[in-house]
Amino acid sequence: MSRTEGAIAGLAAAGLGLTAGQVLGTLLDATSAPLVAVGSALIDVAPTPVKEWAVSTVGTADKPLLLVAVVIAVAGLGGLAGIVSIRRPLLGDIVFAALGLGGTLAALTRPSATLLDAIPSVLAAIVAATVLRWQLRRTQPRGSTDELRGGIDRRLLLTGGAGVLGVLLTANLPAVRGAAPVSAPITIPRPSSPASAFPTGLEQTVAGLSPLRTPISDFYRVDTALLVPGLETEQWHLDVNGMVDNPFTISWDELLAMPMIERDITLTCVSNEIGGPYCGSTRWIGVRVADLLARAQPSPGAEQVLSTSTDGFTASTPLPVLLDGRDAMIAIAMDGRPLTPEHGFPARLLTPGLYGYVGATKWLTRLTVTTFAAEQAYWTVRGWAQQAPVKTATRIDTPHGSLAAGPTAIAGVAWATHRGISRVQVQVDNGAWQDATLGPEVGLDYWRQWYLPWTATSGRHSIAARAWDGSGVPQPATVQGVLPDGATGYHIVQVQVG
Numbered sequence: 001m002s003r004t005e006g007a008i009a010g011l012a013a014a015g016l017g018l019t020a021g022q023v024l025g026t027l028l029d030a031t032s033a034p035l036v037a038v039g040s041a042l043i044d045v046a047p048t049p050v051k052e053w054a055v056s057t058v059g060t061a062d063k064p065l066l067l068v069a070v071v072i073a074v075a076g077l078g079g080l081a082g083i084v085s086i087r088r089p090l091l092g093d094i095v096f097a098a099l100g101l102g103g104t105l106a107a108l109t110r111p112s113a114t115l116l117d118a119i120p121s122v123l124a125a126i127v128a129a130t131v132l133r134w135q136l137r138r139t140q141p142r143g144s145t146d147e148l149r150g151g152i153d154r155r156l157l158l159t160g161g162a163g164v165l166g167v168l169l170t171a172n173l174p175a176v177r178g179a180a181p182v183s184a185p186i187t188i189p190r191p192s193s194p195a196s197a198f199p200t201g202l203e204q205t206v207a208g209l210s211p212l213r214t215p216i217s218d219f220y221r222v223d224t225a226l227l228v229p230g231l232e233t234e235q236w237h238l239d240v241n242g243m244v245d246n247p248f249t250i251s252w253d254e255l256l257a258m259p260m261i262e263r264d265i266t267l268t269c270v271s272n273e274i275g276g277p278y279c280g281s282t283r284w285i286g287v288r289v290a291d292l293l294a295r296a297q298p299s300p301g302a303e304q305v306l307s308t309s310t311d312g313f314t315a316s317t318p319l320p321v322l323l324d325g326r327d328a329m330i331a332i333a334m335d336g337r338p339l340t341p342e343h344g345f346p347a348r349l350l351t352p353g354l355y356g357y358v359g360a361t362k363w364l365t366r367l368t369v370t371t372f373a374a375e376q377a378y379w380t381v382r383g384w385a386q387q388a389p390v391k392t393a394t395r396i397d398t399p400h401g402s403l404a405a406g407p408t409a410i411a412g413v414a415w416a417t418h419r420g421i422s423r424v425q426v427q428v429d430n431g432a433w434q435d436a437t438l439g440p441e442v443g444l445d446y447w448r449q450w451y452l453p454w455t456a457t458s459g460r461h462s463i464a465a466r467a468w469d470g471s472g473v474p475q476p477a478t479v480q481g482v483l484p485d486g487a488t489g490y491h492i493v494q495v496q497v498g
Contacts (some may be wrong), residue, residue, distance in 0.1 A: 010082020100125025
């Protein structure tokens with residue numbers, strides 16, 4: 001067997017082993033599938049700057065790219081195992097055993113893991129080592145054991161192709177992409193406190209402007225879940241516990257029977273750079289968190305509510321914020337329809353005025369009333385601020401890039417969630433600041449459209465925008481990155497007018 005054949009044999013063995021592990025993981029528990037387990041563990045241990053680089057550089061493609069990187073690493077180690085096994089087959093066994101051990105440890109570190117979660121990675125290692133040994137026996141060189149026969153064995157090509165095909169097929173299994181809920185169709189209850197009539201936005205008259213209400217298909221998604229949970233309402237329940245006099249568990253049907261509110265709220269990610277896309281606005285329906293807390297009766301000294309997702313993610317929301325009268329809710333619907341799996345089905349936390357990492361836990365399963373000293377959340381232990389109110393910001397949606405000379409509009413959206421927007425100004429080429437025309441006001445918790453007519457002249461131009469919240473406080477001009485509590489600075493774009 002030549003070194004090339006050895007590499008192909010190892011690659012094929014790794015591919016078939018990974019395929020076997022993925023299939024078994026899908027059948028047992030999707031989070032135990034080797035790709036998902038290892039990828040999720042890498043997300044958890046990655047340094048915060050690396051995560052922020054990934055979000056800012058590749059956006060929502062970060063998770064697929066991570067899976068691709070894991071597959072490439074496994075393929076590379078598989079090829080190495082094949083090469084070193086040509087003369088010392090035990091070395092190949094050791095390489096695959098190490099890969100299996102890594103997958104096993106990753107699976108066992110996941111929330112609610114059991115010993116059964118180790119089986120898919122163990123199976124993957126056994127299958128890979130067995131396939132490699134079989135190929136070594138089938139392609140033994142004639143003559144001396146030191147002889148390296150030229151050419152590539154046809155059986156190796158077929159096995160290698162099967163391994164690659166298997167990986168490609170398993171990458172499309174629910175163990176990677178997440179299983180869709182199979183619950184019966186859900187009827188959203190009529191809210192006892194409906195939202196006001198929604199106004200008509202400016203997007204029909206100002207080309208390029210973000211819609212006043214973000215379509216669900218365009219709503220951003222930033223989270224730590226490599227696997228989108230496939231929860232069913234029949235098995236879902238919410239535990240409310242911790243420093244409370246009356247801990248309880250509420251089922252899906254019990255939640256639906258509670259009074260519902262309908263509110264228009266803008267949601268923003270703390271990872272949103274100035275002018276970035278991670279901000280969306282829509283109409284939500286849910287149950288007030290304050291109603292659940294009133295039933296639980298928090299104890300004196302409680303400071304926060306630690307919300308937990310089914311995948312183990314946690315967020316720490318200050319208790320006073322949830323009780324100060326704002327429309328913090330356990331949301332079950334967005335834009336009149338049940339939440340999508342990507343956006344937290346069946347229920348998520350939503351806290352107007354706070355960045356998502358401290359107030360918008362998806363796939364919610366538990367609310368624990370506690371103190372900041374007793375419990376730290378996923379992102380706070382990784383260097384993010386404990387308190388995270390949304391900062392006033394504005395984004396220029398249009399123009400961008402190149403445009404023709406003549407009348408046009410500079411337009412965008414501004415938000416200061418739970419404080420509202422009272423003013424937006426635009427500056428062209430470091431000239432005088434000009435007041436923009438504001439669009440309809442939906443509420444303090446919602447973003448606001450704006451535009452400024454502009455006669456574009458030939459040449460390169462710099463356009464900046466800034467906003468004031470509802471109290472007349474301007475957004476900070478100082479440029480700051482997203483760490484530790486959100487970006488600041490004016491959004492500035494460069495355009496070329498032809």
